[in-house]
Amino acid sequence: MSYSEILSFVQFIHYFTIIIFLTFNITNVLSIYEVGVDYHAFGTNFTETAFLTQYHISNVRSIVLVQLQGIADGGANFVTLDIWFGSEPGKITDEHWLATFPMSAQETTNLNQYAADVASIQSKIDDHPLHLNIALFWLGIADYKIGNLTEGFGSDYLNASEFTARIEKTTDCIITAISNIRCSDGTLLVQTVYLEAEVMIGAKPNQDWFISTHYPRFLNQITVAGFTPAIYFLVDAREE
C-alpha cells in the first residue's frame, strides 16, 4: 500500500468507528430512556385501594386490568410496584397497603397473578408491551430503623437472625412470583427489583447494617433469576 492508500484506509477506519459509535449511542439512548409510572393503588385512598394484598378479589383485579390497559395506551413502557412490608403474619388488618413480613403465600400468589396480568397487556395504539419494576420498603415489624443489633429490629424487636431470615424469605417469594414471566415480545416482564427504595447514607439508623447484611444475597439471587438488582437513593434536598 502506498502512503496515500494507508492514509485513506486510516480515514475510512476513523469514519467507520465514528459511525459505529454514533449508532451505538443512538440505540443506547433509545433503549435507556423509557417512561413509566408508580402504580400500586387503584383509587385515591391508598389504605383501602393498594391492590397487591387484595389482588385475589376479582373486582380489584378487574379494575386494575382496566387501569393497566389505560397506562399502556397512554404511552408508558413500565409500571413500578411499590411494596411496603411490615404487617405481622396471620394478623387481620384493614391496612391494605401493608404487606406481611415475611411475604405471605397469598401475597406471593397475588404478585404472580398481577405479574401475569401486566405481561398480558399491550398498548392498543402501537402494540408495545408493559414491563414491571418492583421496589421494596420496610416498615412496622420490618422497620430496621427501630432497635439495634442487641435489642433486635423493627417494632416487634425481631432478633437479627430472625429479621434476616424474613428478608431472605421475602426475596425468595418475590423471585418465585415473577420468575419466567415474559411479555408478548419474549422479554422478561420484570426489569429491576430494588431492595430498598429510600437509601439515605448516614441519615437512617441501622441502614448500613441492613444494606451490608442483605444486599449481597439479594444481588446474587435477583441476578441469577435474570433481573437487575438495585437500590435507589433519596436525598433530603432542603436548602437551609
Ligand SMILES: *[C@@H]1O[C@H](CO)[C@@H](O)[C@H](O)[C@H]1NC(C)=O
Ligand atoms: C381511607 O380509608 C381508611 C380506611 O377505610 C379511612 O380510615 C381513612 O379515613 C380514609 N382516608 C381518607 C383521606 O378518606
Ligand SMILES: *[C@@H]1O[C@H](CO)[C@@H](O)[C@H](O)[C@H]1NC(C)=O
Ligand atoms: C441498643 O439499644 C439499647 C436500648 O436503647 C441500648 O441500651 C443499647 O446500648 C443499644 N446497643 C447498641 C449495641 O447500640
Ligand SMILES: *[C@@H]1O[C@H](CO)[C@@H](O)[C@H](O)[C@H]1NC(C)=O
Ligand atoms: C431469634 O428469634 C427466633 C424467633 O423468635 C428464635 O427462634 C431464635 O432462637 C432467636 N435467636 C437468637 C440468637 O436469639
